[in-house]
Amino acid sequence: MDIVIRGAQIADGTGSPSYRADVGVHEGKIASIGSGLSGTRTIDATGLVLAPGFIDMHSHSDLQVLAKPDHLAKVSQGVTTEVLGQDGLSYAPVNDEVLATLRGQLAGWNDDPPGFDWNWRSVGEYLDRLDRGIAVNAAYLVPQGTLRLLCVGYDDRPPTPSEMDEMKTVLAQSLREGAVGLSSGLTYTPGMYADTGELVELCRVTGELGGYYSPHHRSYGAGALEAYAEMVDVSVRSGCPLHLAHATMNFPVNEGRAPELLTLLDNAIASGADITLDTYPYLPGATYLSALLPSWASEGGPEATLGRLSDVDTRERIRVEIEETGSDGCHGVPVDWDSIEINGVRHASNSALVGHSVLASASARGVRPSDLYFDVLVDERLGTSCLMHVGHEGNVQAIMRHPAHTGGSDGLLVGDRPHPRAWGTFPRYLARYVRELGVLGLEECVAHLTGRAARRLRLADRGLVREGFAADLVLFDPETVADTATFDEPRQRAIGIPHVFVNGVPVIDDGTATGALPGHSLRNRA
Numbered sequence: 426m427d428i429v430i431r432g433a434q435i436a437d438g439t440g441s442p443s444y445r446a447d448v449g450v451h452e453g454k455i456a457s458i459g460s461g462l463s464g465t466r467t468i469d470a471t472g473l474v475l476a477p478g479f480i481d482m483h484s485h486s487d488l489q490v491l492a493k494p495d496h497l498a499k500v501s502q503g504v505t506t507e508v509l510g511q512d513g514l515s516y517a518p519v520n521d522e523v524l525a526t527l528r529g530q531l532a533g534w535n536d537d538p539p540g541f542d543w544n545w546r547s548v549g550e551y552l553d554r555l556d557r558g559i560a561v562n563a564a565y566l567v568p569q570g571t572l573r574l575l576c577v578g579y580d581d582r583p584p585t586p587s588e589m590d591e592m593k594t595v596l597a598q599s600l601r602e603g604a605v606g607l608s609s610g611l612t613y614t615p616g617m618y619a620d621t622g623e624l625v626e627l628c629r630v631t632g633e634l635g636g637y638y639s640p641h642h643r644s645y646g647a648g649a650l651e652a653y654a655e656m657v658d659v660s661v662r663s664g665c666p667l668h669l670a671h672a673t674m675n676f677p678v679n680e681g682r683a684p685e686l687l688t689l690l691d692n693a694i695a696s697g698a699d700i701t702l703d704t705y706p707y708l709p710g711a712t713y714l715s716a717l718l719p720s721w722a723s724e725g726g727p728e729a730t731l732g733r734l735s736d737v738d739t740r741e742r743i744r745v746e747i748e749e750t751g752s753d754g755c756h757g758v759p760v761d762w763d764s765i766e767i768n769g770v771r772h773a774s775n776s777a778l779v780g781h782s783v784l785a786s787a788s789a790r791g792v793r794p795s796d797l798y799f800d801v802l803v804d805e806r807l808g809t810s811c812l813m814h815v816g817h818e819g820n821v822q823a824i825m826r827h828p829a830h831t832g833g834s835d836g837l838l839v840g841d842r843p844h845p846r847a848w849g850t851f852p853r854y855l856a857r858y859v860r861e862l863g864v865l866g867l868e869e870c871v872a873h874l875t876g877r878a879a880r881r882l883r884l885a886d887r888g889l890v891r892e893g894f895a896a897d898l899v900l901f902d903p904e905t906v907a908d909t910a911t912f913d914e915p916r917q918r919a920i921g922i923p924h925v926f927v928n929g930v931p932v933i934d935d936g937t938a939t940g941a942l943p944g945h946s947l948r949n950r951a
Contacts, residue, residue: 426451426464427929433475433900436868437890438876443868448475450896453929453943458892468924470900476871477888478505478897478927479851480878482703483639483670483833486563487515488535495940496560498838500925500932501918502851502908503899506562506878506887506947511670511835512641513570513610516543517551518599523575529727532808533713533769536839549602558942560932562897564882565946566608566639567599569627570616579726581618589623593630603948605882606636608670611643611652612754613716614723621655625663632665635949637699637881639668645710646676646756646815650685657693660700668881671835672702673824675710675815676758683823690829701881703833704824706853708816709912711837711844714767714809715802717760719743719752727807734803744795762787762794767801769810769840775801779841780913810840812912822864825854831878845915849908852919856907867903884947896929 426449435458436443449457449464481499484507490496499507509515514534516527524546528537545551548565555563576591577584584592596607607627610616628638638660642652653669660667669690674682694700715723715730722743723730733739743752751757762784770779778786778801787794801809824830832854836847846853851874858864865873879888886894899922906921925933930943 426456426462427466429462429464429467430470430475430898430900431462431467433470433473435890436474436476436871438477438872438879438888440869440872440876443474448890448898450926450929453896455890455892455894455896458890468900472902473900473923474867474903475890476899476901477875477890478899478925479503479832479874480505480882480888481507481834481850482668482831482878482881483511483835484509485511485534485835485837488538488541489838490559490561490563491554492538492541494559494942495938497918497938498836498848498916500560500927500938501922502848503901503922503925504561504851505897505899505925505927506564508564508566508605508882510566510568510604511608511639512613513568513608513616514613515568515571517545517548517565517571518567518575518595519546519571520575523571526574526726527571529806529808532771533810533840534837547602548599548604552603552946552948555946559944560942561927561944562947563944564605565603566606567596567604569607569609569619569624570613572596573615573619577615579615579724579729581720581724583620584623589626592627596627596630597634600631600634600636600949603946604636605947605949606668607631607638609638609640611640612756613641614720617643617720617753621659624659628659628663628665632663635883637666637668639670641670643753644756645673646758647678647751648757649674649679650682650689653686653689657689657698657700661693661698666699666881667701669700669702671704671710671833673704673816674820675817676756678758679820680817681819683820687823687827690827694829701829701831701877702824702827703831704821705833705835705846705850706821706825706858707844707846708814708818708821709844710813710815711768711835712811712813713807714798714811715807717747717752717755717765719746719754730807731803734799740799748795764814766812766814767809768812768842768844771805771808775805776841810837810843812844822858825858825864825873830873831881832874842912843915845908845910845912847910848916849910849919852906852922853908855901855903860903882947896926898926900924
């Protein structure tokens with residue numbers, strides 16, 4: 426054996442009771458589970474739990490996993506696999522023009538690193554780039570908004586028959602190149618311009634080629650249940666498995682309404698629908714600041730949007746819709762500027778805004794919140810991120826108990842003060858919701874974060890501590906594991922996770938990051 430992990434309490438990812446045993450790792454695989462094993466190196470795991478590596482089902486590391494491939498934010502919390510291409514917007518498949526547009530639109534999510542080598546255009550080329558060396562394994566979803574931008578553009582209209590055929594052709598090719606499914610961001614442009622029928626057509630292709638559909642649906646606020654019902658309908662009509670991204674019920678209109686969502690899902694599952702979901706264990710959400718704009722204000726792309734924001738009359742129209750009516754970009758809910766906190770800017774001249782709500786900053790400057798909002802978007806060329814303090818603890822707990830639940834950080838790694846979920850999601854599940862609150866048992870929680878996620882991804886040899894499986898493993902102390910990342914200090918490593926292995930290689934070794942890059946793409950085999 427290359428490595429023997431001796432005397433661990435094994436939570437194997439199935440949800441079954443844990444048991445004590447030795448685990449031997451050889452050539453990247455779990456070679457043996459038993460007692461009295463010997464190897465080149467032995468790790469004393471007395472008092473520690475050995476689990477499969479955590480699977481982040483909703484990650485926004487698409488660039489940072491390449492720009493900073495040691496990927497400390499994720500490996501330090503025990504993540505060994507993550508799913509990229511989320512919310513309908515990422516960087517493949519593209520052409521030169523689409524890539525240039527996305528680099529600007531998504532700077533608030535992923536940055537636009539100077540000197541970065543954008544040497545891919547197709548999904549297959551992007552996955553090849555990952556295979557040159559990353560710290561974790563990564564799967565990729567075809568982003569429906571990117572697909573629409575490539576084939577239709579930024580117009581709010583149905584695709585022509587030839588454009589629809591082109592989207593389906595590019596989608597099928599991307600799935601054959603290794604994408605594991607399709608994502609949507611139906612509160613983001615241009616993905617939100619797709620109607621239900623268009624989504625059904627794309628999902629039919631996705632399901633036929635072995636993928637699943639992971640939508641950020643049309644509303645997490647007013648109309649949330651209707652938005653969830655639309656996604657279930659898309660799945661049933663297309664025959665495509667459904668995985669609901671960051672599935673929660675937010676904003677004041679939805680406090681205490683998680684049971685209604687779960688009833689909707691349970692009824693669909695009982696009728697034969699294949700549905701799973703992911704959540705993060707925090708109340709605030711995060712996105713880019715321009716996402717609050719109504720969809721019509723973003724039609725035509727970033728330059729058209731900036732032109733509208735520079736026009737006084739158009740600004741007033743947008744203000745009325747955001748503040749009084751409730752824009753589709755803000756989930757149909759009139760914005761509460763005190764709940765919108767700017768947490769990342771591109772220009773140092775705006776750094777004083779970071780960590781404060783739009784309302785607080787506007788009050789300090791003696792201007793209307795909407796005017797500060799518009800001015801910042803123009804000055805930053807839309808490249809600003811924000812936190813949205815809109816969640817409810819009761820909803821978070823109810824949804825994470827559901828047997829179809831998995832874990833996803835939805836973590837943005839860039840910005841001045843990113844959401845702490847990027848560094849703390851998985852240890853927070855174990856610390857707050859297992860040890861402190863008892864919402865989930867330890868073995869059940871581990872299953873949510875590992876085995877169940879692996880089944881959705883159709884990973885036949887990952888997600889469990891089982892002989893012959895890939896040695897993606899995490900050792901943690903159940904009494905001390907905890908997240909330390911906060912909203913004030915978000916880039917803080919978890920504690921109580923001394924060892925993490927990716928494909929049998931230590932990426933965290935006795936608490937120290939090794940800098941090893943043993944990860945690779947995990948591809949759909951359609």
